[in-house]
Amino acid sequence: MYRYDEFDHAFVSARVEQFKDQVERRLAGELTEDQFRPLRLMNGVYLQLHAYMLRVAIPYGTLSSRQMRKLAHIARHYDRGYGHFTTRQNLQYNWPALKDMPKVLDELASVEMHALQTSGNCIRNVTADHFAGAAADEVADPRPYAEILRQWSSMHPEFSYLPRKFKIAVTGAERDRAAIQVHDIGLHLKKNDAGELGFAVYVGGGQGRTPMVAKKIRDFLPVEDLLSYTTAIMRVYNLNGRRDNKYKARIKILVHETGTEELTRQVEAEWQVLKETDLKLPQKDVDAIDSYFAPPSLPVRPEGWSGLAAARKADHSFSTWVDQNVTPHKNPDYGVVTISLKPIGGIPGDATDAQMDLVADIAEKFSQDEIRVSHEQNLVLPHVAIADLRIVYDLLLTDGLATANAGLITDIIACPGLDYCALANARSIPVAQRISERFGKPERQADIGELKIKISGCINACGHHHVGHIGILGVEKKGEELYQISLGGSGDEICTIGDITGRGFSSEEIVDAVETIVDRYLDIRTDKEENFLATYRRVGAAPFKDALYSEAANAA
Amino acid sequence: MSDISEKPAGELWGREGFREDPYIAAATLDEAGDAPAVILPLAVWLGLEDDVRNATNRKIGVSVAPGESIDPLLPLLDTIPVIALQFPAFNDGRSYSKAEMLKSQHQFKGELRAVGDVLIDQVAYMLRTGFDTLKVTHAVTLTRLADHNLHDTPVYYQPGRGSHSAPGTYSWRRVPGA
Numbered sequence A: 001m002y003r004y005d006e007f008d009h010a011f012v013s014a015r016v017e018q019f020k021d022q023v024e025r026r027l028a029g030e031l032t033e034d035q036f037r038p039l040r041l042m043n044g045v046y047l048q049l050h051a052y053m054l055r056v057a058i059p060y061g062t063l064s065s066r067q068m069r070k071l072a073h074i075a076r077h078y079d080r081g082y083g084h085f086t087t088r089q090n091l092q093y094n095w096p097a098l099k100d101m102p103k104v105l106d107e108l109a110s111v112e113m114h115a116l117q118t119s120g121n122c123i124r125n126v127t128a129d130h131f132a133g134a135a136a137d138e139v140a141d142p143r144p145y146a147e148i149l150r151q152w153s154s155m156h157p158e159f160s161y162l163p164r165k166f167k168i169a170v171t172g173a174e175r176d177r178a179a180i181q182v183h184d185i186g187l188h189l190k191k192n193d194a195g196e197l198g199f200a201v202y203v204g205g206g207q208g209r210t211p212m213v214a215k216k217i218r219d220f221l222p223v224e225d226l227l228s229y230t231t232a233i234m235r236v237y238n239l240n241g242r243r244d245n246k247y248k249a250r251i252k253i254l255v256h257e258t259g260t261e262e263l264t265r266q267v268e269a270e271w272q273v274l275k276e277t278d279l280k281l282p283q284k285d286v287d288a289i290d291s292y293f294a295p296p297s298l299p300v301r302p303e304g305w306s307g308l309a310a311a312r313k314a315d316h317s318f319s320t321w322v323d324q325n326v327t328p329h330k331n332p333d334y335g336v337v338t339i340s341l342k343p344i345g346g347i348p349g350d351a352t353d354a355q356m357d358l359v360a361d362i363a364e365k366f367s368q369d370e371i372r373v374s375h376e377q378n379l380v381l382p383h384v385a386i387a388d389l390r391i392v393y394d395l396l397l398t399d400g401l402a403t404a405n406a407g408l409i410t411d412i413i414a415c416p417g418l419d420y421c422a423l424a425n426a427r428s429i430p431v432a433q434r435i436s437e438r439f440g441k442p443e444r445q446a447d448i449g450e451l452k453i454k455i456s457g458c459i460n461a462c463g464h465h466h467v468g469h470i471g472i473l474g475v476e477k478k479g480e481e482l483y484q485i486s487l488g489g490s491g492d493e494i495c496t497i498g499d500i501t502g503r504g505f506s507s508e509e510i511v512d513a514v515e516t517i518v519d520r521y522l523d524i525r526t527d528k529e530e531n532f533l534a535t536y537r538r539v540g541a542a543p544f545k546d547a548l549y550s551e552a553a554n555a556a
Numbered sequence B: 001m002s003d004i005s006e007k008p009a010g011e012l013w014g015r016e017g018f019r020e021d022p023y024i025a026a027a028t029l030d031e032a033g034d035a036p037a038v039i040l041p042l043a044v045w046l047g048l049e050d051d052v053r054n055a056t057n058r059k060i061g062v063s064v065a066p067g068e069s070i071d072p073l074l075p076l077l078d079t080i081p082v083i084a085l086q087f088p089a090f091n092d093g094r095s096y097s098k099a100e101m102l103k104s105q106h107q108f109k110g111e112l113r114a115v116g117d118v119l120i121d122q123v124a125y126m127l128r129t130g131f132d133t134l135k136v137t138h139a140v141t142l143t144r145l146a147d148h149n150l151h152d153t154p155v156y157y158q159p160g161r162g163s164h165s166a167p168g169t170y171s172w173r174r175v176p177g178a
């Protein structure tokens, strides 16, 4: 993992000191809320429906046990005993008092964390594949590059007042677990024919009101050009992105209105000027950052496999959990464990202080002291020996963390929605909870197979509904909360935006509507191997619309 | 700490402190009368005859709005004493990129000036992207500048003006100082 050096410490503590001064001036009434607003946003402090909210950056979703314990400590002492992991691999505290914010930031700084650039029209926390450095299918670990981008984008003098927020995601495998094609810039780390590392560069993806899949503007960018090329993209966007309309200000609109070819030409022209400047990355610096992410030296543990077979035979629930929540590791003696934060009927992404402490303890003993936060609002133990799976499972079970539903219909992504968010049209969390309860039986979930439901409480799409196999969007119509359904979205390497089915459903109807869709899928799939998305891609929307609206008509 | 009750000697600020602004802003040359130093809007400036623009008895600078391109200025940079890049609203960041391009790519040697909604939190960014002077109206900014409180960080993660490489660390890092 990356460790702060003196330089990083000096930077973060200076920012905390500045914010302390600003909070004091706000509390003393020297600053009005209007004057304070841009200052607090720069430090990740939002004003929500009921209280201030603090959004903590977890760079590329990687945490140590020590950091996780600190997050638990903050939840316990400054919040109501829990935190909420978001789709941006961040953590949000919903109830801290303003007067405590500087103390919380001090606490975070003591474990090399901060809340900078988690809001505002700047380059936000850089995200990456949550299985980075562990997954069997990875070409190279994307996190060193995410870390270089994190540093370079911190308080960038040229790019801190962009037309709109800016999100960068990096992945190092063909299988895209970081949804790079719905980011402003998506980087796919890969090797060329000569075996050198570089990036395929995607630009202009995004969700929100106008969802778009990113366009590939370069197939191979050498690693040494990462910062100069990114600067070229940012500069073209900063100068030309629309500033007249907040809803048209993301780079996706610029790409769309300029045309991919012309935009690529502009970026490449700017890059020619920047290429041979101080932004060129020396290999020794790349290597130095890379060494922080050197793969842990994992002891040989071949005994795991024989024991595993026996343990699976003896306990069906454990076996299901292994099937569902354990992914192949680079090292055959190990597995990557997904800890579901989606207990049946629970709040997606919430974790209590005790749960965070438990995960920290388990990671320390059984996962090389490492934890990941996934954009699917789950936690990940990246390096667990197959031989330790049983004990890890038993420990997770003690505090409701062993739900065997990763990737299944109850592994729902939901934004905070109207329960917390000032921008929401509708509730998301209770809808997620009711769907989870409806489909909660393990046999039923297993039969349905892989199915991603994603729920947003408004068109800002923080719940990524556009790329849900089933997406649910809260809208407001004549004072009533309605839910619009879209089908066939996907955020992986074959990225698609879901199609809206038709008129929305009331809060009472929505769970039945989802069930209608699922039942129709079960009826028409060729066999169990054909998952929901594949079926949808084969048959299109018609059979589902038919089921939804003719049944609704029949019921009326 | 300097005495903040002391009135700044003008509203033009640079790294050395406040100073009198020799320029007046005018919509046309006529409006400027016989002022010895004047800043004109881009379109007007571009419309001037070469001999007027290059006259040695008065200085004529040019003001560029965020939506205007700096391209027409590029062949003439040697003749321009001051370019004023506008910040009509603090959150319009286009002028930062133009400053960076003028100074780094086009070696503009004249005075680069930020004009408009200059907030204290932005001063350090402006200096680092290449602005020499700031025309400040915002009261809090004036007080803070008089107080030498630039709201800056002790280290930077990007190359920029007014900083040098930090020895022994990564190529993109800088520390303040010439």
Ligand code: SF4
Pocket (backbone or CB within 6 Å): A415, A416, A417, A418, A421, A422, A423, A424, A425, A456, A457, A458, A459, A460, A461, A462, A463
């Ligand atoms: S999608 Fe809308 S309701 Fe949900 S968190 Fe984002 S802004 Fe709030």
